[in-house]
Amino acid sequence: MQTIIGAIGRRTLHLSNRFATLLTFAYQILRTIVFPPKKGMFLVRRITLEQVYFTAVQTLPIIILFAILIGSMIILQFSKFSGQSPLGNIIALILIRDLGPTLTALLIILRSATAVTVEISYMKVFNEMDALEMSGLDPLWVICVPRLVGITSAILSLFIVFDIAAIVGGYGVVWLVTYTNLGDNFFQIANNISAADIVVGIIKAILFGITITVICLYHGFKTKQHITQIPVAASKASVQCLGACLIVSATISALFYL
């Protein structure tokens, strides 16, 4: 019995320690954004733009395609029940509040977050972080800040694109390929979206961006001197990002809607 309690205690301490480290790491990055060093602004801007390009611009075609497919599926399925429950209400509930930010985050985790973990791990294993420091460059400033700003703004903009594409594209697809009578459902959606839905979506997108970037960077920096640890770090980071995003999503939804 003592062994079991001991094991649970050790595990709890280990998890608390890791959580505290993550929070401290996040605090350090956010603090660097608020109180930026005087040097290196040019480089940071350039790397941030590159990150936005990789994460947002290159993901656009994929996210629009996903959004149209998911939007048309939802509209098609729920239009059958439009007699009992207003379609606009359901779409606002599902797409804008939850599915939009969560699926956008999922896509970013799959596409960019794992790439960031691999990139940072690689830089760590092959001493590139030391090379940056030996040139007097602050890794937190030139590596972490651009990725945090880039990924967070990418999620925020992609979430808006996802919602618009899912609703407009979804309607378009259903109208084009089926004979389903959609009536005035399109206007129902507009009527049912409240300011709180949009605010919640934005808050979720920002928190997802911070959560995903911090977890990925943390795992990247934690990688020691073995190349075999890189895939392990990437896999751990992606699973933890997804778990953390779902917890954040559920917490925000509970805070706003319960």
Next chain:
Amino acid sequence: MKLVELTEYSFDSKKTGQPFQPFYFSMTPGDVVSISADSADDALNFLMSLATLIRPLQGDYRYKGSMLDFSNYRNLLDIKKNIGFITSHSALISNLTVRENLLLMNAYFTNSFSGQLDLRTQELCKLFSLQEKLELRPAALTAHEYRFAVTIRELAKIPEMLLMEYPEKYIGIATLETLNTVFSDMLGENVCFVFLSEYRHFIETFSKRKLVISKGTLQEINEGSEGPGVGGSEGG
């Protein structure tokens, strides 16, 4: 004034995990120290500790008389940028071209990127025949060219202290001979130079003091040197 002064200094060897015996080591500007070691790992660790890349277990590190604070890596960045570090641990940033790697430090500190190498860097590129490779990523370079690019970057810094691991192997004996003028010029500018080497000619040409690292202990072989010193505890 001493450029570096390490007192009762000790650190963990990264590979073996064995702590280095506490030692005293100091250098004045223009000092040239050659190292020979029974373990290349220990010697590299010593160079890394001079480069402030390894946190000490105990002791003080003074740079130009100021005590270094290892509690935050940011405190060390200003020191690191004045140290040329040419070892097997050195690397180029893989997602930048060679030109961008060479201009990275300049872009960071001047907040601009002209894409134009300064005269000194251009001369070094010419010396290492790397002018044609400047637009390539490090992965496209041969192992030799990669090490040349690292060497150019570190020499172009105009460091106050240059640390080098086996220059004869790192850049090759033939190239090393052509670099003699560069090293002589640097030493004329009072750069401290610490190198690990087995190449007798290079040692005899440049070395003013000789250190031996054996089983985690640092010792100076005194050949009538008037160098500031090394020892188990603070000495002169």
